[in-house]
Amino acid sequence: MTFNKKALLPLVAAVSLAVASPLALAKTFKMALGDAAGGTQYELGSKFADLLKEKTDGKAAVDLFPNSQLGTEQDTVNNAAIGLLDFSVVAINNVTPFSPSVGLLTMPYVIQSADEAKLLTQGKVGQQLVENTIRDAGVRIIGWAYSGFRVLTNSKRPVKSPEDLKGLVIRVPRNEIMISSYQAWGVNPTPMAWSETFTGLQQGVVDGQDNPYITIHAMKFDEVQKYVTNIRYIFSLEPLIISESVFQQQSPEMQQAILAASKEATEHSFNYLQATEQKIRDELAAKGMVFTDPANGEKEWMEKVTTAVWPKYYASIGGKEKLDAALEVLGR
Incomplete structure (x- = not known):
């Protein structure tokens, strides 16, 4: 048998290119989303997918799985930690059990x-939390969805003060800081998985919950909730995480593309919130939701949690000095 060397040259060149170029072979990643399409999680994820495809000349694709198709948000953090899942976008409170110092961002009334x-x-505080999360949880925060303040909704009556909460059954995530906040307001909330929340509201197992306007709209909570209280106790942040083991398996070029795409997607998320939040609130009002502002500029709500909740969690976030440093960054 004889070989035609000229005929083999294109094949050899193609193989050499594949070996030489880390982006030459196609790669499809999986991304889990807790929320339905239409929310800020999906907006961040889809923008990231488009940008990564663009930056790798189509060699990298991201398949999105919204509405908890790949498990609860905490399941997806765990699966990313052990390398079974590539990406996930989750509420920050669902990262906190794996990396407690991230709880700084869920301390009530820190972010205003x-x-x-x-x-x-996006500053030094955030970078430290990224490093802590890699160390503690085996996942890397590479981007952020900015979803707005978690407003309170319920199906029973207008709520202006903590006193008005009495008798209401409020769903919260399984997050100790958020649970403690409601306890400081005089009620014992009901921890419930996100995937069970709509059904719980629909069936009357719980009367209310809190989430940003965009999430309320995306999850169609207006169908099972009527009253909204514009509390501003937690600004909802939803980090885009990548499995650290998956990240380290990528070539330097792919890592750079992932980080660049996530940075641009984060900026897009911030702009998206600014452009859409009021419009979505107006749509919810048109669907029959009734809005109430808390009495006295939320003073009573704030005083109860800053005195009862903040000290309780100084240790878990790395010490009171961590909170003080964050407040200093914010000019307070």
């Missing part, structure tokens, strides 16, 4: 505007 949320997550 979208600009403050951006300042903390």
